[in-house]
Amino acid sequence: MDLKYGKPHSLMGWADANRARLKPPVCNAAVFPDGDYIINMVGGPNTRTDFHDNPTEEIFYQIKGNCYLNVWDRGKFDRIDIREGEIFLMPAHLIHSPQRPEAGSLCLLIEKPRPLGHVDWLRWYCPKCAALTWEASKQLESLVEDLPKIYALFYATSEAERRCKTCGTVHPGKDYAAWHALRRASA
Numbered sequence: 464m465d466l467k468y469g470k471p472h473s474l475m476g477w478a479d480a481n482r483a484r485l486k487p488p489v490c491n492a493a494v495f496p497d498g499d500y501i502i503n504m505v506g507g508p509n510t511r512t513d514f515h516d517n518p519t520e521e522i523f524y525q526i527k528g529n530c531y532l533n534v535w536d537r538g539k540f541d542r543i544d545i546r547e548g549e550i551f552l553m554p555a556h557l558i559h560s561p562q563r564p565e566a567g568s569l570c571l572l573i574e575k576p577r578p579l580g581h582v583d584w585l586r587w588y589c590p591k592c593a594a595l596t597w598e599a600s601k602q603l604e605s606l607v608e609d610l611p612k613i614y615a616l617f618y619a620t621s622e623a624e625r626r627c628k629t630c631g632t633v634h635p636g637k638d639y640a641a642w643h644a645l646r647r648a649s650a
């Protein structure tokens with residue numbers, strides 16, 4: 464029998480063997496890098512300010528610890544908690560920003576390859592008024608290689624480019640702690 468991806472094996476055993484890859488700054492490793500499904504284990508701690516608009520669904524299975532998604536919905540921020548042991552099928556195009564504050568947390572995240580012509584967007588929003596600060600789209604071929612290129616473009620923007628056209632607040636760019644502090648102060 465030719466099992467292309469090997470025999471069934473322990474997922475937690477795999478996580479233990481890959482623990483170093485599940486820590487910052489990467490926090491992410493493919494369980495089956497060569498299969499058709501995109502199956503990643505995502506660790507913590509990891510906090511971010513980018514919001515993702517995925518043209519396909521995502522399955523979150525929070526194995527260890529808790530995480531939450533900051534959500535941008537029709538001009539307002541919202542939040543979805545995914546607690547240890549919970550599974551969540553996220554609809555396509557829910558604009559989300561996963562927050563994983565807990566060290567050692569583990570989430571199995573399953574995504575689909577993107578059909579041609581269905582692009583992913585990364586967006587950054589004003590922490591004070593939730594207006595769009597900056598966005599870019601990409602026909603995603605590799606989660607690992609394509610998304611960091613978009614982050615780099617955003618982090619290279621000037622303060623003037625990151626100044627909110629609605630309320631004048633400057634998005635702190637790469638400084639996620641400052642963004643979350645401004646967001647909390649405005650909630």
Ligand SMILES: [Fe+2]
Nearest residue numbers: 589592627630
């Ligand atoms: Fe604003």
